[in-house]
Amino acid sequence: MNEAIIASHVSKNYGRVRALRDVSFSVGKGEVFGLIGPDGAGKTSMFRILCTLLLPDVGTASVDGYDVVRQMSDIRRRVGYMPGKFSLYQDLTVQENLEFFATLFGTTVEEGYDSIKAIYSQIERFKDRKAGALSGGMKQKLALSCALVHQPSVLFLDEPTTGVDPVSRKEFWDMLSMLKERQITIVASTPYLDEVRRCERVAFLSEGQVMGIDTPDVILDRFKDVFNPPGIEHEKTMGVAEENVIEVEHLVKAFGDFHAVDDISFSVRKGEIFGFLGANGAGKTTAMHMLTGLNQPTSGTGRVCGFDIRTQYEDIKRHIGYMSQKFSLYEDLTVAENIRLFAGIYGMQDDEIARKTDDLLRKLQFEEHKNDLVGSLPLGWKQKLAFSVSIFHEPGVVFLDEPTGGVDPATRRQFWELIYDAASRGITVFVTTHYMDEAEYCDRISIMVDGKISAMGTPEELKRTLNQPDMDHVFTYLARQATRSSD
Amino acid sequence: MIKYLLQKEFLQIRRNSFMPKIIFIFPIMVMCVMPWVMNQEVTNIRVDVVDTDRTTESQQLVHQIEQSNYFIFNGQKATYQEALKDIETSQADIILEIRDGQYLIAANAVNGTKGSIGSSYLSQIVTAHVQPSVVAIQSKVSTLFLYNKGQSYKVFMIPALMGILMMMLCGFLPALNIVGEKEKGTIEQINVTPVSKWSFILAKLIPYWLIGLLVLTVCLILSWLVYGITCQGPLLLIYLLAILLALFFSSFGLIISNYSDTMQQAMLVMWFFVVCLMLLSGLFTPTRSMPSWAYLTTYVNPMHYFIDAIRTVFVRGGTFQSIAHQVYALVCISTLMAVWAVKSYKKNN
Amino acid sequence: MTRIKMNTFLSFVIKETRHILRDKRTMLILFGMPVVLMLLFGFAITNDVKNVRTVAVTSQMDHLTQTAIDRLAASEYFSITATVPQPQEAELLIRSQQADLAVVFAHDFAAKKSGVQFIVDGADPNMAQQWVTYAQQVILNPQSSLVNLKLLYNPRMKSAYNFVPAIMGMLLLLICAMMTSVSIVREKEQGTMEVLLVSPVRPLMIIVAKAVPYLLQALLILFIILAMSATVLDVPLQGSLGWILVVSFIYILLALSLGLLISNVAQTQFVALLVSAMMLLLPTVMLSGMLFPVESMPRILQWVSAIIPPRYYIQAMRKLMIMGVGIGEVWQEVTVLTGMTILLLVISLKKFNKRLS
Numbered sequence A: 001m002n003e004a005i006i007a008s009h010v011s012k013n014y015g016r017v018r019a020l021r022d023v024s025f026s027v028g029k030g031e032v033f034g035l036i037g038p039d040g041a042g043k044t045s046m047f048r049i050l051c052t053l054l055l056p057d058v059g060t061a062s063v064d065g066y067d068v069v070r071q072m073s074d075i076r077r078r079v080g081y082m083p084g085k086f087s088l089y090q091d092l093t094v095q096e097n098l099e100f101f102a103t104l105f106g107t108t109v110e111e112g113y114d115s116i117k118a119i120y121s122q123i124e125r126f127k128d129r130k131a132g133a134l135s136g137g138m139k140q141k142l143a144l145s146c147a148l149v150h151q152p153s154v155l156f157l158d159e160p161t162t163g164v165d166p167v168s169r170k171e172f173w174d175m176l177s178m179l180k181e182r183q184i185t186i187v188a189s190t191p192y193l194d195e196v197r198r199c200e201r202v203a204f205l206s207e208g209q210v211m212g213i214d215t216p217d218v219i220l221d222r223f224k225d226v227f228n229p230p231g232i233e234h235e236k237t238m239g240v241a242e243e244n245v246i247e248v249e250h251l252v253k254a255f256g257d258f259h260a261v262d263d264i265s266f267s268v269r270k271g272e273i274f275g276f277l278g279a280n281g282a283g284k285t286t287a288m289h290m291l292t293g294l295n296q297p298t299s300g301t302g303r304v305c306g307f308d309i310r311t312q313y314e315d316i317k318r319h320i321g322y323m324s325q326k327f328s329l330y331e332d333l334t335v336a337e338n339i340r341l342f343a344g345i346y347g348m349q350d351d352e353i354a355r356k357t358d359d360l361l362r363k364l365q366f367e368e369h370k371n372d373l374v375g376s377l378p379l380g381w382k383q384k385l386a387f388s389v390s391i392f393h394e395p396g397v398v399f400l401d402e403p404t405g406g407v408d409p410a411t412r413r414q415f416w417e418l419i420y421d422a423a424s425r426g427i428t429v430f431v432t433t434h435y436m437d438e439a440e441y442c443d444r445i446s447i448m449v450d451g452k453i454s455a456m457g458t459p460e461e462l463k464r465t466l467n468q469p470d471m472d473h474v475f476t477y478l479a480r481q482a483t484r485s486s487d
Numbered sequence B: 001m002i003k004y005l006l007q008k009e010f011l012q013i014r015r016n017s018f019m020p021k022i023i024f025i026f027p028i029m030v031m032c033v034m035p036w037v038m039n040q041e042v043t044n045i046r047v048d049v050v051d052t053d054r055t056t057e058s059q060q061l062v063h064q065i066e067q068s069n070y071f072i073f074n075g076q077k078a079t080y081q082e083a084l085k086d087i088e089t090s091q092a093d094i095i096l097e098i099r100d101g102q103y104l105i106a107a108n109a110v111n112g113t114k115g116s117i118g119s120s121y122l123s124q125i126v127t128a129h130v131q132p133s134v135v136a137i138q139s140k141v142s143t144l145f146l147y148n149k150g151q152s153y154k155v156f157m158i159p160a161l162m163g164i165l166m167m168m169l170c171g172f173l174p175a176l177n178i179v180g181e182k183e184k185g186t187i188e189q190i191n192v193t194p195v196s197k198w199s200f201i202l203a204k205l206i207p208y209w210l211i212g213l214l215v216l217t218v219c220l221i222l223s224w225l226v227y228g229i230t231c232q233g234p235l236l237l238i239y240l241l242a243i244l245l246a247l248f249f250s251s252f253g254l255i256i257s258n259y260s261d262t263m264q265q266a267m268l269v270m271w272f273f274v275v276c277l278m279l280l281s282g283l284f285t286p287t288r289s290m291p292s293w294a295y296l297t298t299y300v301n302p303m304h305y306f307i308d309a310i311r312t313v314f315v316r317g318g319t320f321q322s323i324a325h326q327v328y329a330l331v332c333i334s335t336l337m338a339v340w341a342v343k344s345y346k347k348n349n
Numbered sequence C: 001m002t003r004i005k006m007n008t009f010l011s012f013v014i015k016e017t018r019h020i021l022r023d024k025r026t027m028l029i030l031f032g033m034p035v036v037l038m039l040l041f042g043f044a045i046t047n048d049v050k051n052v053r054t055v056a057v058t059s060q061m062d063h064l065t066q067t068a069i070d071r072l073a074a075s076e077y078f079s080i081t082a083t084v085p086q087p088q089e090a091e092l093l094i095r096s097q098q099a100d101l102a103v104v105f106a107h108d109f110a111a112k113k114s115g116v117q118f119i120v121d122g123a124d125p126n127m128a129q130q131w132v133t134y135a136q137q138v139i140l141n142p143q144s145s146l147v148n149l150k151l152l153y154n155p156r157m158k159s160a161y162n163f164v165p166a167i168m169g170m171l172l173l174l175i176c177a178m179m180t181s182v183s184i185v186r187e188k189e190q191g192t193m194e195v196l197l198v199s200p201v202r203p204l205m206i207i208v209a210k211a212v213p214y215l216l217q218a219l220l221i222l223f224i225i226l227a228m229s230a231t232v233l234d235v236p237l238q239g240s241l242g243w244i245l246v247v248s249f250i251y252i253l254l255a256l257s258l259g260l261l262i263s264n265v266a267q268t269q270f271v272a273l274l275v276s277a278m279m280l281l282l283p284t285v286m287l288s289g290m291l292f293p294v295e296s297m298p299r300i301l302q303w304v305s306a307i308i309p310p311r312y313y314i315q316a317m318r319k320l321m322i323m324g325v326g327i328g329e330v331w332q333e334v335t336v337l338t339g340m341t342i343l344l345l346v347i348s349l350k351k352f353n354k355r356l357s
Helices: A043-050 A072-078 A092-106 A109-126 A136-148 A166-181 A216-222 A284-291 A314-319 A336-346 A349-362 A380-390 A409-424 A436-441 A460-466 A471-480 B002-015 B021-036 B056-067 B080-088 B111-129 B131-139 B153-184 B186-189 B195-227 B234-259 B261-281 B292-300 B302-314 B318-343 C002-022 C024-044 C062-076 C086-097 C125-140 C158-192 C192-199 C203-231 C240-264 C267-288 C299-306 C307-323 C329-350
Strands: A002-014 A015-028 A031-036 A059-062 A080-081 A154-158 A185-189 A201-206 A209-214 A242-254 A257-267 A273-278 A299-304 A321-324 A397-401 A426-432 A446-451 A452-457 B045-051 B072-074 B094-099 B103-108 B142-147 C053-055 C078-084 C101-105 C116-119 C147-152
Touching: A002 A043, A002 A154, A002 A185, A002 B302, A015 A043, A015 A059, A015 A185, A015 A201, A015 A209, A031 A043, A031 A166, A043 A059, A043 A154, A043 A185, A072 A080, A080 A136, A080 C192, A092 A109, A092 A136, A092 C002, A092 C192, A109 A136, A109 A166, A136 A154, A136 A166, A136 A397, A166 A185, A166 A471, A201 A216, A209 A216, A242 A284, A257 A284, A257 A426, A257 A446, A257 A452, A273 A284, A273 A409, A273 A436, A284 A299, A284 A397, A284 A426, A314 A321, A314 A452, A321 A380, A321 B234, A336 A349, A336 A380, A336 B002, A380 A397, A397 B103, A397 C203, A409 A426, A409 A436, A446 A460, A446 A471, A452 A460, A452 A471, A460 A471, A460 C125, B002 B021, B002 B195, B002 C125, B021 B153, B021 B195, B021 C299, B045 B056, B045 B111, B056 B094, B080 B094, B080 B103, B094 B111, B103 B111, B111 C147, B111 C158, B131 C002, B142 C086, B142 C125, B153 B195, B153 B234, B153 B261, B153 B302, B153 C125, B153 C267, B186 C078, B195 B234, B195 B318, B234 B261, B234 B302, B234 B318, B261 B302, B261 C024, B261 C053, B292 C024, B302 B318, C002 C024, C002 C203, C024 C158, C024 C203, C053 C062, C053 C086, C062 C078, C062 C101, C078 C086, C078 C125, C086 C101, C086 C116, C101 C125, C116 C125, C158 C192, C158 C203, C158 C240, C158 C267, C158 C307, C192 C203, C203 C240, C240 C267, C240 C307, C240 C329, C267 C299, C307 C329
Parallel strands: A031 A185, A031 A201, A080 A154, A154 A185, A273 A426, A273 A446, A321 A397, A397 A426, B045 B072, B045 B094, B103 C147, B142 C116, C053 C078, C053 C101
Antiparallel strands: A002 A015, A002 A059, A201 A209, A242 A257, A242 A299, A446 A452, B094 B103, C101 C116
16 A cells, blocks of 8 residues: 655644654555544644645655645645634635635535535535524534535545534544545544544544554554543432423524524423533524523523523523633633633622632642633643633533533543532533533433424433434434424 | 723733733824824925026025025026926925016915915015015014914824824724624623623723823823923813713724624724714814815714814813813713613623 | 636635625725715815904904905905904903904004904914914905916815825725735634645635735725716816826735735734734825825934835825826836835735745
8 A cells, every 4th residue: 555644753843832743654545544632732733734834843744745845835736624623704605615615626516516415415505694604513514515525635634523413423424434435545633432433543642742553443442541531420310409490491592484493391400410412503502592691582481590581681690600612711811810700700709719719720630720821721621621610600500512522532521520520519510512422421411403302301211212222323313303404 | 890800801901912012102102203293384395486587686586585494495497397397296396487577476286285375475575575565564463372372283283192092092992802802702701691781891991991091191291291292271171081082982982893793894994983083073174164064063073072172271271161062062972872882782682 | 727727716806805795884984985085085174264263353443444354254264253342352252262363453453554463373373374374365455466376286275186196095005905914814813724725726826816806996996086086076187097097006016015914924803903004004194295294294204204105106196196297207106116016025925924834
């Protein structure tokens, strides 16, 4: 097998930060190769060097036989690249975005349609909508379509499926397999274990160094404390009282003719961990916005912590915590300053804030980073910190919108320990996620399809009644019944 | 609760790599450079003389022109055409032709002010030279200038510059700041907290008000140190006017940021209105020279009231009585804008 | 292959045009700005002496005094708001901001045809001087037949003649430099630049494609300004349209390369906006001779203004458009502009990052 990519002894420093240290690997032609590792391991730097966007400090690399330093334009003609924060043109419509990227790579949407059909067909009916008006997951799907519409000889994908629901992720990887048949070399990074398993070989990067290169099973087994940490023991009945903290009846949110949330009813008990699942565009975020008082419902009633979501939304805000994947903390403030800001907003006193800040940082073993800017922390740490800040004022309910998107398994596990800790203190947790292993951690889950709740119960109940082996299958089974996809 | 939000704003301003520089350098630059630039005084007018008479009298006249402060003698030209060539290539501004005892002054009037003032100065010199009796009449005319005895244009412009600075600091910066939070999505996080509209908005504005007042103080000190120009009226009134103007422009900035989605949009819209408000305020040109339709707009133009009032206090030494009318108008307009600003900011839609 | 390249290029241009068209508010401002500025500068912003509130001070109203006051009232420059017997009263009126100028007639004014004192609000020294000069001329009516006055190019002394080229200089710079730089930096900020760079499209083409819509927009605005100045403002186009367009085109290219340079320096839209506002717009308005004549500035600022491109453009346009001279008369300005354009274009293309820094 001839080699499509060869990296030998590549190092890259940003000032004092050593992003890559003596990295060497090679990828065969037509191979699906995974670059995996925790956040900040140097994956993105590696991608950028291979795409000729960055120059390596030391070492050489070649792609498709061309040197990344000297033969930049040859490489750029041959590779496709989807960066981690691939962003679309928000003010162009779905179709205009796709057409633009098609012509950019010298092809047309018609020519490349086959390779994007599986994903693009889900959003095709919204082709006249502006990309900025799509939900997060839908944007990602469009970005995928844009990246795949041409067929380069080498494809670099940097965490392409962050924020994408399990069903679409499967479809995406099926498409990648199709590309492989056409002898396209694919290098992808991903935090999802099921996706890691679909690679032929993976390189495990940690702190800029290659820790091992082998088949997924070998790597996952060898570094299982990183990738497959032991499950969390959780007494599920403990702390759950009879009292309802969230009660929702016949809630509807319509944008014109379109019912983003279409008559949902459910209740969440105090101290419960409630998983709010659904495909991209099923209406999760809209529903959450109504519960947190960011949006008014079109019809229906709801109470959070005993307050009406229609009239008493300002009271609700005093009794809840909220954390979203998109933004949680101010990046230009330090850790301590962020805590102080949000604690102060909820009316805590200075001495109390100071004391609890020290307690919290000690518990997170984060004291030495107290005065670091949040922007300089790795993603996983940011998310743990953001969660801790969102429950700092001991709210009745905390709403978590995809809190662990793009976070590696070990950090996710630590994150869930924090969630359990909060629940044991009587804080109700309302969480959305696309990780099905996390769905298993919830006390109760609901699955939204097309704006309606199509199933609700404990994970065991759902598996039993729908006769599926695990949550992944439950989700796939229900989500495949969807007829629309948008929010 | 507002204390914590204020702390956050100040920290963010300090951390920003650009902001402290702007806040520091901008006022100094404006105060030290602008008064020199905004000089409408007409001097150094280059004169071409076409003297076909060649008499002693005409030569004396040329000599007089050379001695005047306003003119620079550019040279004798043989013909009018030749002199005109000089004007076309911008080597001269004005031509004096002496032929058969007749005098013709031709001035480049592309810049109307310069052309008319230059030609009237020159015709005064010529008239005085030819008909000393006119001078005798004119010498009996005396002029008493009230205020600004030194006839310095800087005295006139410096208070206006303070207005421009307040507008920049209290209008543009908070507007961009809020649209910035919108673009990043951080505003959503604040919207799910119990922070009230008022505290959020106040926390955004107060830092810039304080910065604005600080800058104003720096300006007052600089104008004293650099130009020896001091405020003739009570300083407190200057601050009162500045606060009112700051209130207006920050409300205005807030309204624009509430209705804009991107920074570029906010900046352009803001810029557009600011340019119009400024040009129509009487800052550069007297409002009474405007046609009536334009003059009508000054009734709702807060910048006009501000410029009028601050010049009255700073240059003419006015007291509260003399600017009461302007202060009330500013209070009304600013309050109206503030209410609109708070109303248009929505936490829940 | 070339056809495909052309397609890609076109689709780029279409995409950029869409960005511009989608943002209705920005569009409105960009096209509304020239119109509003032209109207304001054409009509509203003038230094003309007009409607000066004048107080006549006379203790005895004889025939000659009356004629003098009537002459003042009849002129469009002055409007008599009050007639008072004592100068102190007039001064009070000025101090309370109810009058700008007082004309004090001596009691023997009629006899000697002299003895006039002006009391004037000197806060604005320029205007104060002009008021006095005008009033003097109206009252004393000196025999001016001795001197023939001829105001070249702008006989009615309209400020629009002076400002139209200035507005062109400012707006073209604003649109081409600021908008281009912001639109490039936005792609950097949003992360799309990474994809564009890795695509087979040559980086130079990305830049050229970005510049084309703004270039067209700038030309369109140029036409709007020229048309308005000829029709609405009555500022006739004296010179040859062809040369005006050629010089403007050089200037637009210069502005585009400046924008490109800014986009290389700035990492965020915020910085790009501030840099173009502070480093481009402010010096243009202040130092280019647009509002304030360069000759009146201190020597050191005159040197600074020598490196400001709009200065040469505005000067060239004043000559070409208003004075109607031939291209031979402006070769200096055009040479400087061309030199600057080439220099900036070379620097900005050299500096353009083909990789992430």
